[in-house]
Amino acid sequence: IDILNVAVLSIMGRLKIVRACVLFPNNGRFEANTSLCKGMPPFTAEAFPCHEIVDASETPLSTELQERGIDRVVPLVANGQLIAVLCLGAPVIEIADPETMQTYLELARTIVGTAVHNAQMVSSLVEAKKELEARNLMVTTLFESARDFTGxxxxxxxxxxxxxxxxxxxxxxxxxxxxxxxxxxxxxxxxxxxxxxxxxxxxxxxxxxxxxxxxxxxxxxxxxxxxxxxxxxxxxxxxxxxxxxxxxxxxxxxxxxxxxxxxxxxxxxxxxxxxxxxxxxxxxxQEEAEKERELQIAAEIQKKLLPERMPKMNKIDVSALTQSSQHVGGDYFDVIQLDDYRLLFAIADVAGKGIPAALLMANVQAALNVLAMSELPLTELVTRINALVHMNTEPEVFVTMFIGLIDTRTMGVEYVNAGHNPPILLHGDDVEMLTTGGVLTGVIAEPPPYQAGIGTLYSGDVLVLYTDGVTEARFEKEEFGVASLVQVIRDNKHLESSDLVDAIENAVLSFTKKRQDQVDDDTSILVIKAR
CATH class of the missing domain: 3.30.450.40 (GAF domain)
Structure with a gap:
């Protein structure tokens, strides 16, 4: 607009014209810009062919132009495209040399057309640059927002x-x-x-x-x-x-x-x-934090379900350890002193981990503590626990369990193994695996009758109960295994029960090259040593 305004004023001054305007093509019509109308009001006109300078004395103009005193039209073209039409009134003073005026107008329209076209290109580039900068700013803002929102x-x-x-x-x-x-x-x-x-x-x-x-x-x-x-x-x-x-x-x-x-x-x-x-x-x-708090509470509850201290009894030394792979687990051990001479001990493992396994194990613990005082035979005690587990769980859930009873007066041992890893009884260098019992609990409502095994502990004998987290601990594709466990017991049979528990734990961790808080499965160990 500024270029055209200067051009119109310059041409008007040179040719002594008092009225002029610039028309722009727009949807089949020509429209005049208010600021580019000199000596006349703005108007619109029907589009007309305009490729060369047209003089009204040679070629009649449209009625719309004639009525407004337009004497000559000068098309402004760039790259073959019509940009605008310069409409000029008649000169106030007759032009002495029409050919000179024609040459001037031809030169003016070429210069002005090129200048307007260049200005439009520059304006388009500036606008495109602004849009690009705005989009870049949007992208930058999105990246910064993602970073800030995350933090x-x-x-x-x-x-x-x-x-x-x-x-x-x-x-x-x-x-x-x-x-x-x-x-x-x-x-x-x-x-x-x-x-x-x-x-x-x-x-x-x-x-x-x-x-x-x-x-x-x-x-x-x-x-x-x-x-x-x-x-x-x-x-x-x-x-x-x-x-x-x-x-x-x-x-x-x-x-x-x-x-x-x-x-x-x-x-x-x-x-x-x-x-x-x-x-x-x-x-x-927030949900994870809430679950973490719940798991910590559950872990504290489960910890309180385990024996706070081992019974002090003549002729036997008892120690235990349990380590969950999560906050709470499905392993369980218990030692219940029935009187001055008899000790009931148990170890169990629920199929699964986490809160569901812990809840089931809490039920088993409660049932065992109630039944322990009923003077029932061990076989009947396990049968009742089997019924409890079967009645309150899905078919795929089961509990392996080992329950034993020691009478320190005779050092006789009675036990039932319900599908659990066979405890290891070490007599000197001889090893006995305690396997007598029956099927794991919770699978069958009325299993075949459980059988009780019997034995005797002699001074220096070591009885080790454990869950599969010990023997199935892995390093790469190799398991720690029963043989390694037996060897650790043999090598450390002279130790107190608590030290033997630590020796077994350290051997497993050394084998797996893991820390205690990195174990993959729940782990429990119960050691009874005859004095």
Whole structure:
């Protein structure tokens, strides 16, 4: 416009013209720019062929041009494309040399046409640069947002960061996030400002929008448009994670009242999904923290179910250890002093790990402690525990168990092995595996009758009970195994029971090259040594 304005004024001065204007092609018509109309009001005219300079004295002009005193039209062309038409009135003073004027106008239209074309190109490049910079800024903002959202300590901080990003990039100061809740159709609504809290009232219409949308672009008859406009909502985008919708983000208008662009809508969609990912991560972290607290409580409870101290009895020395691969586990051992002479001892392993296994093991522990005082034969005691486990668990759940009874007056041992790893009884260098018993508990409602095994402990004998976490401990593809366990017992049979427990544990950890808190399976060891 500036170039054309200078050109029109220059030509008017040179040719002594008092009226002129510039027409621009627009959808089959010519339109005059107000600032480029000199000595006449702006107007529009039907488009007409215009490739060369036309003099009204030689070629009649249209009535619209004649009525406005136009005497000559000069098309401005660049690269074969019509840019504008310069319309000139008649000179106030007759031109002495028409050919000179014609040459001047030809030169002027070439220079002006090229200058206007170049200006348009520069303007287009500047605009393209601005758009590119704006998009680069959006991408940078998204990367920074992803980083900042991930580092947010809580939802309040995340909401504050999102407010900064939307204000900085979109000039939006008021918005709301709608988050779906598990097991509920109504989302929780978080507004970033007090005056945006009313956006909670329109959550149904916001959640009805299935794709990112600028509200002004919605059809007039869209069922949600009226409500969204009434609450001042300008843009809505679903918030999704891996294609699954988790909520929505709705913003009000820009502070500068400008319209939103498709690029800004795409930005809102991207930052909304990024924010939702952070929100979901925060929720999962809170759930995980809650589970961690529950597991710690469960571990404390389970720990209290185990014997706090070993009984002190003549002729025997007892020690034990249990280590869960998780906070709570399915291993269990117990020692119950029935009187001054008799000691009931047991070890068991539930199929599985974690809280379900721990809960079942708590039931077994409670049942054993009740039944232990009933003076029932060991075979009957195991039969009743089998019925309890079978009645309260799924078919695939079972418990392996070993229960024994020592009478220190005779040092006689009676036991029942219900599918458990056979305990190792070391007589000098001789090894006896205690296998007599029956099937593991919980599988069959009425199993074949359990059988009791008997034996005698002599001074220096060592009885070691263990769970499969000991013998099945692995390094690469090799298991620690029963033979290694027997060798550790033989090498350390002279030690006190507590030291022998430590020796077995250290041997397993040394074999697997792991720390105690890195074990893959629940591990329990119970050692009884005859004095």
């Amino acid at each position: 947010a300590k809580n939802f309040t901080e995340l909401l504050r960061l999102l407010s900064y990003r939307l204000m900085g990039q979109l000039m939006v100061s008021s918005f709301a996030i709608y988050v779906k809740q598990v097991g509920s159709e109504d989302p929780v609504v978080y507004a970033n400002r007090h005056d945006a809290k009313d956006l909670a009232d329109v959550f149904e219409d916001v959640m009805a929008i299935e794709t990112p949308v600028i509200v002004d672009d919605l059809p007039e008859n869209h069922p949600s448009r009226e409500a969204l406009e009434r609450y001042g909502i300008a843009m809505v985008t679903p918030m999704s994670i891996h294609g699954v919708r988790k909520g929505a983000l709705a913003t009000r208008s820009k502070l500068n009242a400008r319209s939103f662009t498709p690029d800004e809508l795409s930005f809102l969609e991207a930052i909304g999904n990024t924010a939702m990912t952070a929100i979901e991560n925060e929720r999962l972290m």
